[in-house]
Amino acid sequence: VTVVSEAKETKNVRADAPAGGSRIIEIEGLNKWYGDFHVLKDINLSVNKGEVVVIIGPSGSGKSTLIRCINRLEEHQEGKIVVDGIELTDDVKKIDQIRRETGMVFQQFNLFPHLTVLDNITLAPIRVRKWRRSKAEERARYFLEKVGIPEQANKYPGQLSGGQQQRVAIARALTMEPKVMLFDEPTSALDPEVIGEVLQVMVNLAKEGITMIVVTHEMGFAREVGDRVIFMDRGQIVEVGTPEHFFTNPQEERTKLFLSKIL
Ligand code: ADP
Ligand code: MG
Secondary structure (H helix, E strand, O other), X not given: OHHHHHHHHXXXXXXXXXXXXXXXXXXXXXXXXXXXXXXXXXXXXXXXXXXXXXXXXXXXXXXXXXXXXXXXXXXXXXXXXXXXXXXXXXXXXXXXXXXXXXXXXXXXXXXXXXXXXHHHHHHHHHHOOOOOHHHHHHXXXXXXXXXXXHHHOOOOHHHOOHHHHHHHHHHHHHXXXXXXXXXXXOOXXXXXXXXXXXXXXXXXHHHHOOEEEEEOOOHHHHHHHOOEEEEEEOOEEEEEEOHHHHHHOOOOHHHHHHHHHHO
């Protein structure tokens, strides 16, 4: 019995993007440790341009670590990560280049409290992209309009609801014109009544064809716009399929157990 359950626990599947698409992210044989703790175990994942990939899994399974490796907020020890043809190595120039191409949205917004909404959004474009302030502000206002809060430009984050702050964070990421958007549980810290407005913004982005990797347990979102769902457990990819597969036909016991808790 022990042997059988151990075999199950080491199940690891590849999450390859559909053939024929144009690969924007390729991860091969990714392994990462925090000290002695093996947090990511031989992850193989690729994403095509325009795909929306949803990552689900229990707390502590390595979801945040995985997406943080994609823009080098975490370093990996083994394997290959390629974003839009650029391989992530210690080369600082390449890291900067990949960070410019990957917009990240966190659970806790990470806005600067002492800066207005507009200044939060224009900071990176002015400093990193070297845009003139007028151009940065024009683009910032365009994306504030897009996330539905153009009237909040001159407020401070503390004056906004959580949902509005998260929409600012999304606008901030978009203003950098990233090729991939990474979302790490963007609605987990929100009051229930504002979750919908943030998900709607994300649905709109997905429908526009922006490539997205989204860690979330919002299966309604997955069902509406997700191309693939990846279930992670204990540092491995345990099951991959369409949202429909996870609703109707999950195969692994661990997946079923997890879904029974969130659905
Ligand atoms: P998830 O996002 O799926 O909840 P994480 O990627 O945050 O999982 O964490 C995976 C595991 O790695 C957890 O056991 C967590 O405690 C551990 N971990 C995360 N960050 C660190 C760190 N900086 N140092 C050591 N352990 C960490
Ligand atoms: Mg996490």
